[in-house]
Amino acid sequence: MQGEAKTQPASSYTLTANKPDVFLVQEEDGVLYFHELQVDSWKTYNNQFLKVLIENSLNDTLLVYPESEENCAVFRSLQARHEDDCSIKLHEYRDTSPREGISVAFTVQKGRKSYLMNCTSDRTLEFQEGNAPSYIPGDRSEYIFYQKFFSEGDSAFSFESSLLAGYFLASKEENGLKKLALKKSQDQVDDNLRIQIK
Known part of the structure; x- marks a missing residue:
């Protein structure tokens, strides 16, 4: 319907493993996106x-x-x-x-x-x-x-x-x-x- 804001589920959280790498995970339109965070x-x-x-x-x-x-x-x-x-x-x-x-x-x-x-x-x-x-x-x-x-x-x-x-x-x-x-x-x-x- 025109003029109606479209809402979409969105969430973000951090995954950590036994490795020191840290990833940011974002969910958008049912798709997970992984982004490596640069830590010093x-x-x-x-x-x-x-x-x-x-x-x-x-x-x-x-x-x-x-x-x-x-x-x-x-x-x-x-x-x-x-x-x-x-x-x-x-x-x-x-x-x-x-x-x-x-x-x-x-x-x-x-x-x-x-x-x-x-x-x-x-x-x-x-x-x-x-x-x-x-x-x-x-x-x-x-x-x-x-x-x-x-x-x-x-x-x-x-x-x-x-x-x-x-x-x-x-x-x-x-x-x-x-x-x-x-x-x-x-x-x-x-x-x-x-x-x-x-």
Whole structure:
């Protein structure tokens, strides 16, 4: 009948499964429409990783000591690298939000144990026993770092913490050792933030 508003059943609800994906379901004219909701998160990229050597601007190689009392990583000579069983893996993640740089996480294989590098709220680094998670919810994570080219035309990188904006992985002198640490970036170029991946 003309002028009469046509009413149609409509409903919406959220479905969740064992997977982290969330869908919005809308019913219209008896048809269900599924829409994936974009929630902030990271997922591993094809579950791939690269075994890498990490060097500072002086070409010292990073070695990790997760079982020591200090639970630290130290840049040492290449000779010391050959005497250690430390293996570092770089894991690439895909982000639901556009970011500047590639989202990555680091794990360390020491003997039969695997350790995951993370930054803490008090701006320190530590290594916890465990593997790289396949899914990380949220838009900040203690595990995720943004890999960016250090400068234009340079093959080295910088790695910014996603948890602590403006803080980068850096080589820092401490008690006669060159340790891997977090450092606040300043406006000027700081070679301590220059990290080479090989």
